Amino acid sequence: MNQVIYDSRGGNTRKVAEAIAEELDVAAEDVGAASLGPADGVVFLGSGCYGGKPGERMAKFIEANDFLGRRVALFGTSAGGAGSEVKAMEAAVKEKGAEVPGKYFCKGQMAVIFSRGHPNPADIDAARKFAREMAGL
Template sequence: MCEVLYYTMGGSTRKLADAIAGELGVTAKSIKSLSTLPEAEILFLGSGCYGGKPADDMMKFIEGNDFTGRKTALFGASGKGEGKEVDAMEEALSRKGAVVIGKYNCKGRAFLIMNIGFPGKEDFDAAKRFAREMVKA
């Protein structure tokens, strides 16, 4: 079983989380609503990019939980679509003993007016392919 967990401020990452979760037949959950790390074969973790890094709440979530040996698949959305937030989550999770099996990132809406329409259909389709690939890994 998989769990899809995310943090978002602008909504782009939630949309990606919903696309991934829908593909997997589960419901995406905000980390704000969790008190403990769910048990799952694969944890999908997503964050938006804020100042070139993941949300502070996501980093606190990672630091506050035991990921030893846990398979994780990371995703994110940012104004430039560079994936810096995903790379930073990978580094933090590796320090916590997680096994990162894959990463996906795309452009997301930024500053309310930049990248309007992102993520778009192609991004959601790619996120769904990513989800399918991760469960096969």
């Protein structure tokens, strides 16, 4: 079963997570209340970017779980849209034994002036496409 787990402070990553989850017909789960399910699907992990890294709750979730043999697709949002949070999550889950078949990141609005309007409809459509590709749909 596929799973979508996210860490979002401003709501940008939550929007992307909900689009991915809707595409997969599952619920998006806030990382604070999530636990890993069966290992037979793809685990989608997403976070905003905070100081060039994923959120602290996501970092702790990755550290606390065993990803050996799991397929983990990563996604993120940041004001700059560079994806450094995704790269950091990739290194962390690979160290815990995960296979990372793909990654997606886009800009996310910060305050009211940085990356205003993101994630936009094109970002959400790209996230949905990413979900289908990763899940083999």
